Amino acid sequence: MPDARGHLLNSHMQQCIENCQDCHKACLETIPHCLQMGGKHAAANHIRLMMDCVEICQTSANFMQRGSDLHVFTCAACAEICDRCGDDCEKMADDPRMASCATMCRRCAESCREMTGHAVHR
Amino acid sequence: MPDARGHLLNSHMQQCIENCQDCHKACLETIPHCLQMGGKHAAANHIRLMMDCVEICQTSANFMQRGSDLHVFTCAACAEICDRCGDDCEKMADDPRMASCATMCRRCAESCREMTGHAVHR
Amino acid sequence: MPDARGHLLNSHMQQCIENCQDCHKACLETIPHCLQMGGKHAAANHIRLMMDCVEICQTSANFMQRGSDLHVFTCAACAEICDRCGDDCEKMADDPRMASCATMCRRCAESCREMTGHAVHR
Amino acid sequence: MPDARGHLLNSHMQQCIENCQDCHKACLETIPHCLQMGGKHAAANHIRLMMDCVEICQTSANFMQRGSDLHVFTCAACAEICDRCGDDCEKMADDPRMASCATMCRRCAESCREMTGHAVHR
Numbered sequence: 001m002p003d004a005r006g007h008l009l010n011s012h013m014q015q016c017i018e019n020c021q022d023c024h025k026a027c028l029e030t031i032p033h034c035l036q037m038g039g040k041h042a043a044a045n046h047i048r049l050m051m052d053c054v055e056i057c058q059t060s061a062n063f064m065q066r067g068s069d070l071h072v073f074t075c076a077a078c079a080e081i082c083d084r085c086g087d088d089c090e091k092m093a094d095d096p097r098m099a100s101c102a103t104m105c106r107r108c109a110e111s112c113r114e115m116t117g118h119a120v121h122r
Numbered sequence: 123m124p125d126a127r128g129h130l131l132n133s134h135m136q137q138c139i140e141n142c143q144d145c146h147k148a149c150l151e152t153i154p155h156c157l158q159m160g161g162k163h164a165a166a167n168h169i170r171l172m173m174d175c176v177e178i179c180q181t182s183a184n185f186m187q188r189g190s191d192l193h194v195f196t197c198a199a200c201a202e203i204c205d206r207c208g209d210d211c212e213k214m215a216d217d218p219r220m221a222s223c224a225t226m227c228r229r230c231a232e233s234c235r236e237m238t239g240h241a242v243h244r
Numbered sequence: 245m246p247d248a249r250g251h252l253l254n255s256h257m258q259q260c261i262e263n264c265q266d267c268h269k270a271c272l273e274t275i276p277h278c279l280q281m282g283g284k285h286a287a288a289n290h291i292r293l294m295m296d297c298v299e300i301c302q303t304s305a306n307f308m309q310r311g312s313d314l315h316v317f318t319c320a321a322c323a324e325i326c327d328r329c330g331d332d333c334e335k336m337a338d339d340p341r342m343a344s345c346a347t348m349c350r351r352c353a354e355s356c357r358e359m360t361g362h363a364v365h366r
Numbered sequence: 367m368p369d370a371r372g373h374l375l376n377s378h379m380q381q382c383i384e385n386c387q388d389c390h391k392a393c394l395e396t397i398p399h400c401l402q403m404g405g406k407h408a409a410a411n412h413i414r415l416m417m418d419c420v421e422i423c424q425t426s427a428n429f430m431q432r433g434s435d436l437h438v439f440t441c442a443a444c445a446e447i448c449d450r451c452g453d454d455c456e457k458m459a460d461d462p463r464m465a466s467c468a469t470m471c472r473r474c475a476e477s478c479r480e481m482t483g484h485a486v487h488r
Contacts, residue, residue, distance in 0.1 A: 021387070028431045031295075035288035042286055044279035051275075051295070052190050058424070059181045065394045068174050070206065073199035080195045143265070150309045153417075157410035164408055166401035173397075173417070180302070187272045296434050303425045312418050314450065317443035324439045 016075070016111040017064045023082060023108035024057035026101045033097055041095070046088055053085035057108060064115075075112040082109035138197070138233040139186045145204060145230035146179035148223045155219055163217070168210055172223075175207035179230060186237075197234040204231035260319070260355040261308045267326060267352035268301035270345045277341055285339070290332055294345075297329035301352060308359075319356040326353035382441070382477040383430045389448060389474035390423035392467045399463055407461070412454055416467075419451035423474060430481075441478040448475035 027050045034041040034050065060078040063071040086105030092098040149172045156163040156172065182200040185193040208227030214220040271294045278285040278294065304322040307315035330349030336342040393416045400407040400416065426444040429437040452471030458464040 025431055028428065029433070032288050032292055032433050035286065035291050038286075042279065042282075044276050047279050047291070048188055048190055048276055049192075051188060052185060052192050055181055055184060056196065059177055062177060062394065063174060065391055066170055066173060067395070067398050068170055070171070070174050070203050073202045074178065077195035077199045081192050084192065147309055150306065151311070154311050154410050154414055157408065157413050160408075164401065164404075166398050169401050169413070170398055184272065187269055189273070189276050292432055292434055293436070295432060296429060296436050299425055299428060300440065303421055306421060307418060310414055310417060312414055314415075314418050314447050317446045318422065321439035321443045325436050328436065 012111070012114060013064055013071075016108075016115050017061050019104075019108040019111045020057040020061035020064075020078065023104040024054050024061065026104040027053045027057070027085065030097055030101045037095070041092060041098075049081075049085050049088050052081055053105065056081045060112060072116050075115040079109045079112040079116065082106070082112065134233070134236060135186055135193075138230075138237050139183050141226075141230040141233045142179040142183035142186075142200065145226040146176050146183065148226040149173075149175045149179070149207065152219055152223045159217070163214060163220075171203075171207050171210050174203050175227065178203045182234060194238050197237040201231045201234040201238065204228075204234065256355070256358060257308055257315075260352075260359050261305050263348075263352040263355045264301040264305035264308075264322065267348040268298050268305065270348040271297045271301070271329065274341055274345045281339070285336060285342075293325075293329050293332050296325050297349065300325045304356060316360050319359040323353045323356040323360065326350070326356065378477070378480060379430055379437075382474075382481050383427050385470075385474040385477045386423040386427035386430075386444065389470040390420050390427065392470040393419045393423070393451065396463055396467045403461070407458060407464075415447075415451050415454050418447055419471065422447045426478060438482050441481040445475045445478040445482065448472070448478065 031047060031050050031054075034047060040046065056074070056078045060071065060074040063074045082105045086102045086109060089098045089102035089105060093102055153169060153172050153176075156169060162168065178196070178200045182193065182196040185196045204227045208224045208231060211220045211224035211227060215224055275291060275294050275298075278291060284290065300318070300322045304315065304318040307318045326349045330346045330353060333342045333346035333349060337346055397413060397416050397420075400413060406412065422440070422444045426437065426440040429440045448471045452468045452475060455464045455468035455471060459468055
């Protein structure tokens, strides 16, 4: 896209792809840690939420990498799911790995939400 | 879920999972056909839309199979994407394979939309 | 494929796709059960193995549905991974859900291995 | 892993994950380009091979990020599939985007093959 707004959108999208990948990586790598910790870390609902987050981040990044306009729908879903996963991780934020995971979830949710907004303005 | 409404929801969800899988299968198997046909069948936007549909149907089915409440968000995205893919396939509905693909997209969109509605009422 | 061998191969492949999907579904739906059971059911290595099995079954089915000759490589990986997941599930086979999961893993491993063999003869 | 060999393996695995992600990204972003170019770029077999490569790179990276020992099987499949995709892209290497895609495929194939070797020595 040749104009300033297009370039802005494009650079935002690159950032959003990276945030999705970072969040995907953080959650996927943290699941084994949670299972080893046991207790609330390994609660069925928490692990499932982490798995949900991993999958929607991957799907959302793939839509953007494929250059699909329909990323607005996957980004909308991703923002909601990352927010919930971030909430859950934050409850265990005395564990630095969970705190770091929560940060990635927040960052991804924020930029996915922003992508949805940009699309609405088109 | 023990009550009648729960059972209904559950049976609707089983149907929705099947519809997602059928739509995933139809679109994935039809992509090589489209590429061999060439012309509008192989237009970049059409193939991308089919790939989008394949991926969100898979993600949406996985969320439901994992028993995640957050399927409402992936089902919402899936309904929108399947509708667009169905529109695109319908434009080539003189080709029986595209007509069949369009039918699967419509069916999946409808049941995903229904899943979203059920969730809203909870 | 017009000849008898082709038809045979094709029908074997349809069966293998179904076995991959059934194993994917069995493992994905059983993960939350394992997490709720706790103990050895929820051991990090077991849950990770179930996640591995879910993902390779999905990938392997997708390769076959896409009509890719390279399914021989994903089927080879799938056979090995399903065998290991089946071994692990069998250790908890006094739990009927794990016994059923083990059966699906065995069936999938066997038909994936067969797909690899067919390909070798081509 | 505390010893020098463990650290080496670990750093090789980090590199392999990155190579899988780079190859996944290169192929996924190049599919729409191929479809727009038409001709041999958009041949059914070429697009399918690119889709195969995208999916196995993703699966292989996920296995490593999940910390699974079974990555040896997905890496083995990934090496074979990336090699074939690299061959196919190289035939169109007068197009810089295909040349770049071929490079990513080669790099991914090489490090996946190396991961398989490391595992054999364990």
